[in-house]
Amino acid sequence: MMSELYPVSNEIRLAQRLDGLWRFRFDPRGEGMAEDWAGRGLPDPISMPVPASFADLFTGAAQRDYCGDFWYETDVFAQEVRPDERYSVRFGSVTHRCRIFLNGELAGEHEGGFLPVTAEVTGLIRPGRNRLTVLANNELNETSIPAGAVRTKPDGTKAAQGYFDFFNYAGIHRSVWLVRTPAEAIADYSVSFRLEEGAAVVSYCVETEGGGDGQISLLLTDREGREAARAGGRQGEMRVPHPHLWQVRNAYLYTLTIRLTKDGKLLDRYDAPVGIRTVAIEDGRIRVNGQPVYLKGFGKHEDSEILGRGFNYAVAKRDYECMKWIGANCFRTSHYPYAEEWYQMADQEGFLIIDEVPGVGLMRSFANFAAAGAGKSNGFFGDCPDVELLGRNHRAAVEEMILRDRNHPSVIAWSIFNEAETTTPAAHDYFAPLFAAARQLDPQKRPVTGVLEKTSSPEKCRCWPLMDFICLNRYYGWYISGGDLEEARRQFEEEMDQWAEKAPNVPFVFTEFGTDTLDSLHKLPSVMWSQEYQQEYMEMNFRVFDRYPFVQGELAWNFADFQTGQGIMRVNGNKKGLFSRNRQPKEAAWAFRRRWAQK
Numbered sequence: 001m002m003s004e005l006y007p008v009s010n011e012i013r014l015a016q017r018l019d020g021l022w023r024f025r026f027d028p029r030g031e032g033m034a035e036d037w038a039g040r041g042l043p044d045p046i047s048m049p050v051p052a053s054f055a056d057l058f059t060g061a062a063q064r065d066y067c068g069d070f071w072y073e074t075d076v077f078a079q080e081v082r083p084d085e086r087y088s089v090r091f092g093s094v095t096h097r098c099r100i101f102l103n104g105e106l107a108g109e110h111e112g113g114f115l116p117v118t119a120e121v122t123g124l125i126r127p128g129r130n131r132l133t134v135l136a137n138n139e140l141n142e143t144s145i146p147a148g149a150v151r152t153k154p155d156g157t158k159a160a161q162g163y164f165d166f167f168n169y170a171g172i173h174r175s176v177w178l179v180r181t182p183a184e185a186i187a188d189y190s191v192s193f194r195l196e197e198g199a200a201v202v203s204y205c206v207e208t209e210g211g212g213d214g215q216i217s218l219l220l221t222d223r224e225g226r227e228a229a230r231a232g233g234r235q236g237e238m239r240v241p242h243p244h245l246w247q248v249r250n251a252y253l254y255t256l257t258i259r260l261t262k263d264g265k266l267l268d269r270y271d272a273p274v275g276i277r278t279v280a281i282e283d284g285r286i287r288v289n290g291q292p293v294y295l296k297g298f299g300k301h302e303d304s305e306i307l308g309r310g311f312n313y314a315v316a317k318r319d320y321e322c323m324k325w326i327g328a329n330c331f332r333t334s335h336y337p338y339a340e341e342w343y344q345m346a347d348q349e350g351f352l353i354i355d356e357v358p359g360v361g362l363m364r365s366f367a368n369f370a371a372a373g374a375g376k377s378n379g380f381f382g383d384c385p386d387v388e389l390l391g392r393n394h395r396a397a398v399e400e401m402i403l404r405d406r407n408h409p410s411v412i413a414w415s416i417f418n419e420a421e422t423t424t425p426a427a428h429d430y431f432a433p434l435f436a437a438a439r440q441l442d443p444q445k446r447p448v449t450g451v452l453e454k455t456s457s458p459e460k461c462r463c464w465p466l467m468d469f470i471c472l473n474r475y476y477g478w479y480i481s482g483g484d485l486e487e488a489r490r491q492f493e494e495e496m497d498q499w500a501e502k503a504p505n506v507p508f509v510f511t512e513f514g515t516d517t518l519d520s521l522h523k524l525p526s527v528m529w530s531q532e533y534q535q536e537y538m539e540m541n542f543r544v545f546d547r548y549p550f551v552q553g554e555l556a557w558n559f560a561d562f563q564t565g566q567g568i569m570r571v572n573g574n575k576k577g578l579f580s581r582n583r584q585p586k587e588a589a590w591a592f593r594r595r596w597a598q599k
């Protein structure tokens, strides 16, 4: 696996952003490989911004809903190519799979649309102009995560059918970089923490690449640039007396400078922010630095007008400002790992993140939310066409996510799936090794969880014992007993009483609860879809959460309205946002703001 270090520039390294207006071409008949578009250049390309999803940039439905192969191309200008240096191109993500070519030569490929793709191009890159080409594909199947299918229409065009409730946005969604590192380089590092009386102990491990016997030294500096600790060697510990801890919504970041030297010469250097904090589950509480924390926030999406799932700093900034205004301290990266910049901003703002792999759509009834929300689902793993391949893809995503995100203080837990089928022995056999892998891969040993929908009930679910805390998505008052909040509350409490018996002393977090709500609709007395109903529903949920002390968090569904596929259950998307798609609060947002100020 390639190094997942976020690209930086300094006196040794070069990270050159390649974002901008690229050339683009759909390839509905899959001709590009046979016709060597990578070698000869894209025929009759159109322009396409990077990063962005392509879907919402067009005015035609055929392009918006396009499913199949598509190509991107740009020129990369290298002022010089130094011998003895390593070159790579790094994509924050390409959805859902891709092949990368430089000057017509295949340099790398990747399955999975939400984690970085790095292709080494040493030996392929030339001084002057180079042609960088990407062949991408957005088809879904039952061995990909997220899972879905492709239907071929009578005219031969394809349509993606995700087994999930978000638009199948595709494209180059995150920044692209040309990265130059020295031949002998720092490849990766990890940190973990122990708090002692009056001090923190930072355990670290640094990996290098390119052979050689250079020496590693580390320097930890505080915000004022003063030395807090130093150490030498590829693995060891640093003692930080009287540390400034990274606290929830009160972040403190040190800078860790890693140097690789040989005979007094600096070979490589990498600087990274470090937040000193611990995460643990003890006495039925989720604890950060030993203190219990109640999670307040949302399940989100990377979703906005025009950009689709493309990362944009301004959108992310507005989202953080809205989350701060409402009093949140946490969000789940439903239903896939987000762009790395989200985590960097969370590190700075002191937000907590439940980091989720794209393990979504792993249940047959997911074409039908009403059925799934009401607990009427059926299997998946028993009749998946190639469960081993699915498991390999899922495991790769778990590994890549943990490798990418393990050093972020904001990340407090790993979520292995959302609303998968969990009631059969096949489901347990599928998930047990993935949970074990996550535990083994994380040097900080953060809690590992999964997200259960209604079918995963206390009496039927076989997977909750794998989890360090249990995440529930529950829609009593929407998919169940919609319009009758009194009956909904009764059923909800009935289920909670069962969990109380089944899993005593395990923390529970509600990772979804919500109602579709039109920001234009008011009605007294309330009806479903009105702003009044969203508020009454939330208040009923709050009463239930507050009755059960083992409930340790509430992440409402969703932060903002978001785009989905079309269907009779969705009015131009899912409207369960507490904010509209253009990030203005709905009425219920004020109720959250009042409640979370007290919690």
Ligand code: CKX
Pocket (backbone or CB within 6 Å): 164, 165, 166, 335, 369, 370, 372, 373, 374, 419, 453, 473, 475, 479, 512, 557, 574, 576
């Ligand atoms: N949970 C039936 C997964 C989310 C959906 C949400 C919804 C469902 C509900 C479970 O991706 O958007 O229907 O609003």
